[in-house]
Amino acid sequence: MSASTLRAVKRRQSGLAAEKRRFVLGVTIPTLIYEALGVLTIGWALALMFFEYSSGRAGGPILGLGGSNPFVGLEHFRNMIVGTSLEARLFRTSLKNTLIFAFGVLPLNLAITLPLAALIESVRSRLKIAFRAIYFLPVVTAGVGVAMMWGYIFDPQYGLANAVVRLLGATPIAWLSDPRATFLGLSIGMWAVIVTRLWSDYGYNLVIFIAALQGIPDQLQEAAIIDGANAWQCFWKVTVPLLQPTLLFVCVMTMLDAFQVFDIIQVMTQGGPNYQTRVLMLDIYENAFRYQRMGWAAAVGFVLAILVMGITVVQMRLLRTEWEY
């Protein structure tokens, strides 16, 4: 290669590098400017929870903090733990209900989706696709639509639920408004929203379990059956252990979503009866946008965010185990 061609190639290469650099800058600089909005949002969120803030008051010069929106330090958090005001008590009720809801939904969801996925996986493939498609329908339905449908099902007079109850010869139940009715220690209203959530949500985990089951080679189950295991043993001793990483993923996703439940509760019960279904998201929404207690709401939002992010981090830790088969 002559010296002149070599020079030409070099020139071309450095031209290419410059061109690439220009492209990188051309993309990153507008993105960085846009992401400044994100930094502002998060920074503001973190600042708000130390103030008594309402968007109705002008407040201080920087983001309206200070002045008539006074700094209160950790007062909100102290209040959450030991406060006796209505908002503090409602926060504790909401936290309790959120945990009840999440820990109620999770085991029931798994008890439905895992066996169902195994059943679907065991039928012929064309049917399998049809089953999967229909079982997934509730997942794509708007949460508000789900809440409307189930609100009507649980209607004390005209609803389907009570039609079934009457058919069985029992007294109709005010599913969404009776504060005294309980079942297995949980209020009936909580059960109603848990059932609604299960219906709207289980198709998602089902599809994930089906995909995971398809990833397990047939030979493993065949080997177990040849060795004399029945279908039941085969499921518990071979399939379930191999599903462990998927199970973990599904548990975490279900928990995350359950912690942030809002649509169905806001539409079906508004947190009632008697605050029995009031959850953290509803508490945040009402405090921030109905009562203009934005500092307090930001503090509650922070608690919920910590819960949610805590679960995510634990998941990442646990998922690091590699599985092979």
Next chain:
Amino acid sequence: MATLTRTYQSTRKGNPLDKVRYGLKGYLVHFLLIVGLALTLMPFVWMILASFKVATEIMRVPPTFWPENPTLNNYQTILQDPKLPLGRFYLNSAFVAVANVCTSLFTSSLLGYLFAKYEFRGKRLFFGWFMLGMMIPGTLTMIPGYLILAKVGLLNTLWALIVFSAVNAFGLFMLRQFIETLPNELLDAARIDGASEWQVYLRVVLPQLGPALATLGTLTFMSNWNAYLWPMVVITKVERRTLPVILTWYNSQHSSRPNITMAATVMVVVPILVVYFFFQRWIVQGFTMSGLK
């Protein structure tokens, strides 16, 4: 060899799994699955049937199952309600959803390409920021988001539902994963032929992303179409609202007439079910691979 063994095993009569699949247990399995199917479809059926019932029938206790005198009146009532310009709300929802699909497809593919195929200073930090953004839940950013929109006067406009979602971290991750599998030789060949970096992105990378973009697009569309909390917070003017918010508002006006509210619910829910039937494969696949809901 492995495939050979497998074919042999699954075609031969004595496959031990066949007993589970096609034996007497098979009937039980199918029976259980059909019961589950009925329970899944029942709320939809109940809603649709109610939307065809006349006012006197819907008030009957115990309720009827099949409508005795099926009628389209409920739908007519909704469509002719002067306080409810439905076309307007469909347009609002469609505008927001389409705008967000366009921006997130563009930014996700561009940034996905950047993170997949370029080396630059601060790349890891930049990427980590997006990862953090994905982990921070909406509970934290909702209030300052509202305050920012109030400051710049975008409350009560449809832009309020668009400005914060220009970069979709989930989409970015998904497309980066996808673009990483494209061979570098392909991109370099285009460069040698004189393509600029933007042309490489537009003419070489984008055309390869068809299925991934379809998946991301349908997921984005559906999550925007179904969104409730954020649109309710930032838009309080009735005529600017999106469908889910208008549905609950309408419900509060007609709460004692389930035949009307169920017809309204049908009109909100059904378009997305139609989209779902056309893009079923992509949607189910997209949900499972992104962890998005």
